[in-house]
Amino acid sequence: MELNIVGRVRRVSGPVVECYQMQAAKMFELVEVGNERLIGEVVHLEEDRAVIQVYEDTTSLRPDAVVYGSGMPLSVELGPGLVSTIYDGVQRPLDLIREKEGEYIKRGVHFPALVRKKKWHFIPEVSCGKRVRGGEIIGRVPETGLVEHRILVPPQVEGEVVKIVSEGDYTLDDTIAVLKEENREIPLFMFQRWPVRIRRPYRQRLALKYPLITGQRVIDILFPVAKGGCVAVPGGFGTGKTMIQHQLAKWSDADIVVFIGCGERGNEMTDVLMSFPKLIDPRSGRPLTERTVFIANTSNMPVAAREASIYTGITIAEYFRDMGYNVAVMADSTSRWAEALRELSGRMEEMPADEGFPAYLPTRLAEFYERAGMVKTLSGREASVTIIGSVSPPGGDFSEPVTQHTKRFIRTFWALDRDLANARHYPSISWMESYSEYIADIAAWYAENISKEWLDYRNSIMELMQKEARLQSVVKLVGPDVLPDTQKLILETALLFKTAFLQQNAFDKIDTYTPALKQFKMLKIIVEFYRRGLEAIRAGVPLVFLKKIAAYRKITRMKFSVANEDLGRLDEIYEEMKEEIKELAE
Amino acid sequence: MSVRGEKEYRGLNEIVGPLVFIKNIHDVGYNELVEVIDEEGHRRLGITLEVEKGAAVVQVFEGTANLGLKSSRLIFKERPLDLGVSEEMLGRIFDGLGRPQDGFGLGKEEERRDVSGLAINPTARTYPEKFIQTGISAIDVMNTLVRGQKLPIFSGAGLPHDRLAAQIVRQAKIVDEDSNFCVVFAAMGIKYDTARFFIDNFRQSGVLERVAIFLSLADAPSIERLATPRSALTLAEFLAFRKNYHVLVIMTDMSNYCEALREVSTLRGEVPARKGYPGYLYSDLASLYERAGLVASATGSITQLPILTMPNDDITHPVPDLTGYITEGQIVLERELAQKGVYPPIAGLPSLSRLMKDNVGEGKTRSDHPHLASQLFAAYSQTKDVRALASVIGE
Numbered sequence: 014m015e016l017n018i019v020g021r022v023r024r025v026s027g028p029v030v031e032c033y034q035m036q037a038a039k040m041f042e043l044v045e046v047g048n049e050r051l052i053g054e055v056v057h058l059e060e061d062r063a064v065i066q067v068y069e070d071t072t073s074l075r076p077d078a079v080v081y082g083s084g085m086p087l088s089v090e091l092g093p094g095l096v097s098t099i100y101d102g103v104q105r106p107l108d109l110i111r112e113k114e115g116e117y118i119k120r121g122v123h124f125p126a127l128v129r130k131k132k133w134h135f136i137p138e139v140s141c142g143k144r145v146r147g148g149e150i151i152g153r154v155p156e157t158g159l160v161e162h163r164i165l166v167p168p169q170v171e172g173e174v175v176k177i178v179s180e181g182d183y184t185l186d187d188t189i190a191v192l193k194e195e196n197r198e199i200p201l202f203m204f205q206r207w208p209v210r211i212r213r214p215y216r217q218r219l220a221l222k223y224p225l226i227t228g229q230r231v232i233d234i235l236f237p238v239a240k241g242g243c244v245a246v247p248g249g250f251g252t253g254k255t256m257i258q259h260q261l262a263k264w265s266d267a268d269i270v271v272f273i274g275c276g277e278r279g280n281e282m283t284d285v286l287m288s289f290p291k292l293i294d295p296r297s298g299r300p301l302t303e304r305t306v307f308i309a310n311t312s313n314m315p316v317a318a319r320e321a322s323i324y325t326g327i328t329i330a331e332y333f334r335d336m337g338y339n340v341a342v343m344a345d346s347t348s349r350w351a352e353a354l355r356e357l358s359g360r361m362e363e364m365p366a367d368e369g370f371p372a373y374l375p376t377r378l379a380e381f382y383e384r385a386g387m388v389k390t391l392s393g394r395e396a397s398v399t400i401i402g403s404v405s406p407p408g409g410d411f412s413e414p415v416t417q418h419t420k421r422f423i424r425t426f427w428a429l430d431r432d433l434a435n436a437r438h439y440p441s442i443s444w445m446e447s448y449s450e451y452i453a454d455i456a457a458w459y460a461e462n463i464s465k466e467w468l469d470y471r472n473s474i475m476e477l478m479q480k481e482a483r484l485q486s487v488v489k490l491v492g493p494d495v496l497p498d499t500q501k502l503i504l505e506t507a508l509l510f511k512t513a514f515l516q517q518n519a520f521d522k523i524d525t526y527t528p529a530l531k532q533f534k535m536l537k538i539i540v541e542f543y544r545r546g547l548e549a550i551r552a553g554v555p556l557v558f559l560k561k562i563a564a565y566r567k568i569t570r571m572k573f574s575v576a577n578e579d580l581g582r583l584d585e586i587y588e589e590m591k592e593e594i595k596e597l598a599e
Numbered sequence: 600m601s602v603r604g605e606k607e608y609r610g611l612n613e614i615v616g617p618l619v620f621i622k623n624i625h626d627v628g629y630n631e632l633v634e635v636i637d638e639e640g641h642r643r644l645g646i647t648l649e650v651e652k653g654a655a656v657v658q659v660f661e662g663t664a665n666l667g668l669k670s671s672r673l674i675f676k677e678r679p680l681d682l683g684v685s686e687e688m689l690g691r692i693f694d695g696l697g698r699p700q701d702g703f704g705l706g707k708e709e710e711r712r713d714v715s716g717l718a719i720n721p722t723a724r725t726y727p728e729k730f731i732q733t734g735i736s737a738i739d740v741m742n743t744l745v746r747g748q749k750l751p752i753f754s755g756a757g758l759p760h761d762r763l764a765a766q767i768v769r770q771a772k773i774v775d776e777d778s779n780f781c782v783v784f785a786a787m788g789i790k791y792d793t794a795r796f797f798i799d800n801f802r803q804s805g806v807l808e809r810v811a812i813f814l815s816l817a818d819a820p821s822i823e824r825l826a827t828p829r830s831a832l833t834l835a836e837f838l839a840f841r842k843n844y845h846v847l848v849i850m851t852d853m854s855n856y857c858e859a860l861r862e863v864s865t866l867r868g869e870v871p872a873r874k875g876y877p878g879y880l881y882s883d884l885a886s887l888y889e890r891a892g893l894v895a896s897a898t899g900s901i902t903q904l905p906i907l908t909m910p911n912d913d914i915t916h917p918v919p920d921l922t923g924y925i926t927e928g929q930i931v932l933e934r935e936l937a938q939k940g941v942y943p944p945i946a947g948l949p950s951l952s953r954l955m956k957d958n959v960g961e962g963k964t965r966s967d968h969p970h971l972a973s974q975l976f977a978a979y980s981q982t983k984d985v986r987a988l989a990s991v992i993g994e
Contacts, residue, residue: 022652023651023652024649024650024651024652025629025649025650025651026629026648026649027629027879033652070715070717071629071630072628072629072630072631072679072713072715073628073629073630073631073677073678073679074628074629075626075627075628075629075650076626076627076650076651076652076653077626077652099721099722107720107721107722108722110720111720111722111723114720115723115896116719116720116723116724116840116894116895116896116897117716117717117718117719117720117723118717118718118719118720119717249920249923250920250923250924250929251923251928251929251949251951251953274721276881276882276885278889278925278927279719279721279724279889279892280724280726280727280747280748280892280927280954282721282724283721283722283724283725283726284726284957286721286722287725287726309721311718311721311885311889312881312882312885312889312925313718313719313882313885313886313889313890314718315718316879316882349881352878352881352882353882355872355878356878356879356882359869359870359877359878359879365870368872368873369870369871369872369878405924407873407915407917407920407921408914408915408916408920409915410915435948435949435980436948436976436977436980436981437973437976437977437980488988489987489988489991490991490992491992492988492992520956520969
């Protein structure tokens with residue numbers, strides 16, 4: 014990259030650097046600062062003055078140091094080699110940095126995001142003479158066992174293919190095709206660049222209709238998310254946000270997962286990096302790393318790069334979407350990103366709004382979450398980006414600005430509950446405070462693919478849980494003994510539902526992932542236990558007898574004891590329960 | 600590190616609390632070391648908090664008492680605040696900036712290290728997986744401590760957090776392993792008696808010669824507390840990742856550290872976030888806590904046991920709150936239990952060890968450990984509910 018001197022440093026305050034003689038600079042231009050060539054981005058321009066946020070530690074940077082301009086905005090490289098790689102917030106490959114620099118991340122380290130020397134096997138999909146437009150697929154590269162990387166024409170380019178290489182092994186620097194447009198020849202490579210702060214184009218937005226199956230019962234049944242939807246997961250520390258993010262990154266049925274560790278713990282990232290290669294995708298039998306892109310900007314890494322990490326991640330997600338894939342983005346945690354925004358804003362001496370956050374916080378959140386969606390891509394495929402963002406509210410108080418503003422731009426809300434977490438009820442998603450607005454969108458899919466009764470059972474159990482909450486407030490005043498058996502049955506069924514269904518052990522081989530059909534069958538058994546039990550009680554059977562039936566114990570253990578491939582066992586338990594209750598009533 | 604020489608200036612423009620503003624200077628770097636010399640020739644250390652063309656803001660660690668505007672001299676050292684480290688620092692006592700306080704000389708340094716440290720590359724870490732037996736059932740069974748973990752003690756004034764920390768130092772060991780163990784102790788703004796208690800305890804348990812002590816007591820300038828944990832962790836990193844020691848770092852009291860940070864932030868007129876603490880409190884705390892862990896290139900480890908007293912026992916206060924978001928769990932002490940005479944008064948439900956999940960069970964502790972622990976948690980939680988009910992409708 015050719016870099017010209019565009020200005021000089023005037024003031025240094027942490028990651029915020031003020032410069033002068035910057036008339037030539039452009040907004041959001043990528044720059045390098047000082048002898049160590051620290052990477053930064055122009056975020057404010059005023060006459061000859063520019064403010065740069067620097068993505069590395071600025072220790073020892075001094076006034077009058079030189080600023081080099083790149084002439085282009087902060088961008089990511091998109092092409093084969095993204096999958097399985099771990100990047101920092103500005104897409105520097107952390108494993109290569111480690112090979113060169115050792116255990117610490119030193120300053121001024123420059124690496125291209127994609128390895129140039131590696132050869133990839135390219136299979137052309139178009140031939141000479143064809144006119145291609147931005148977003149069309151001109152070839153494919155088998156990137157990993159799970160991902161076929163489709164090589165796209167960059168969005169703003171079009172023309173007639175005048176040259177395309179034959180099938181074979183090429184590096185990223187090799188020209189693989191040449192387009193001709195109005196006497197101008199445009200060489201194409203297997204990779205392209207895209208500025209992170211601008212969303213990639215698509216043909217049109219589509220309505221959401223497919224659920225993202227996560228294998229987590231409380232999510233899929235009670236508070237589902239559609240492919241292309243947005244979820245917020247708020248919870249105080251220790252309530253299990255990160256565990257939920259990990260579980261979703263492992264088991265959700267997306268084609269590609271982009272995992273952004275934004276301002277979180279180093280050891281958690283290590284855990285992900287060490288455990289994912291060992292985990293096997295239940296659908297394909299391949300290691301889960303083969304469909305995952307990792308971005309790690311841990312809490313002790315530079316704060317400006319933390320701000321950028323969210324955009325780096327979502328841009329990579331959009332790129333895979335443009336190939337026709339369903340992509341899930343896990344951002345853990347968006348609060349740390351908002352705090353990075355606050356820190357940078359404070360250092361720029363901007364006027365603060367709520368709790369010191371800048372007034373543009375809601376705008377930035379909206380811009381981010383609106384990059385999710387189900388779209389028809391430029392090449393006419395249906396594809397989606399789903400965002401699951403965790404929120405870390407100070408003191409676990411959901412009335413703080415980040416949670417409140419986030420709620421305006423998402424449609425599923427998984428509120429994590431401190432009391433549930435304290436009782437080690439995981440996932441600690443509160444069934445009273447959480448909601449999903451996608452149920453109507455995806456009910457048709459469930460009716461078609463799982464059961465027509467899916468929605469009915471789902472609504473029944475929600476209603477039952479509401480009733481239980483009301484009864485619990487009575488119980489708190491007068492104790493449970495005064496309730497009639499019909500109402501005690503509600504309490505019993507709710508307890509059964511909580512322990513046998515909602516609680517899910519991420520460390521149990523079977524329980525960690527529940528297929529959609531198994532979830533439905535389990536739900537049906539529990540709801541039917543209530544319905545038939547209620548009839549029996551009305552026919553004079555005491556509640557204690559209901560709990561003593563042999564099937565009851567099997568129901569409590571069905572999540573562990575019934576293998577995911579052996580769902581016939583659940584039908585047996587269901588029949589057994591029906592029979593036993595019938596016998597009691599007779 | 601290149602020594603580019605030093606620059607000396609005489610005369611200051613403004614002094615506010617621990618901050619010094621100087622103008623008409625040239626070519627001074629951000630976050631670099633400064634020596635401040637008063638009329639009588641006493642030297643104090645500081646760093647540049649902000650640099651501008653022709654001006655700088657310097658934070659003076661030893662306070663600004665007795666400094667005059669005209670008579671003071673500043674020497675800009677052109678290097679970051681660093682610490683000479685060596686294995687021989689074990690068994691010694693230093694101040695917050697790493698200068699000996701036990702009457703002996705400096706000793707030979709093996710390496711000089713920037714006290715701010717660098718971020719560990721997440722790909723270079725190894726995941727903590729050795730269970731540390733502390734002999735305290737509420738920790739070992741319910742909130743297992745793991746080598747390389749950062750597990751703070753959330754306490755309150757008057758609760759026995761010091762006794763608990765000292766007990767952990769005395770008893771902690773890895774089952775079936777005779778290891779290269781040492782302690783780095785950082786005291787920030789605590790009383791002399793508390794420091795004395797720890798030192799006596801180290802002596803009695805015979806580990807004193809394996810402890811490096813960094814003291815910045817309540818009567819030392821509050822600003823020195825900002826350097827204390829950094830000096831301590833710099834030595835800890837050297838011992839763990841160069842000399843392969845298993846280092847236990849005790850930092851007490853983190854609340855005092857955060858207050859010093861708030862003090863500087865307020866004096867600089869920064870926009871506060873919650874309760875007057877600066878917006879970067881999270882990042883700043885993370886730059887300390889994240890220095891715990893293990894790396895693939897060394898066999899040593901850093902385990903952190905920070906202690907903080909929650910103002911008014913409020914766990915939602917910014918200091919415990921942000922700490923909890925960074926550390927891998929927390930041991931919470933409960934006043935009610937302490938008043939009943941229960942020792943250690945470890946609160947059953949809010950205490951948590953995040954690394955426990957992967958480090959107990961078959962081949963690690965006992966095969967029934969995870970189930971037993973979760974049953975105990977469930978039972979405890981139910982008992983709490985029943986007790987709440989009983990307090991309304993009677994036993």
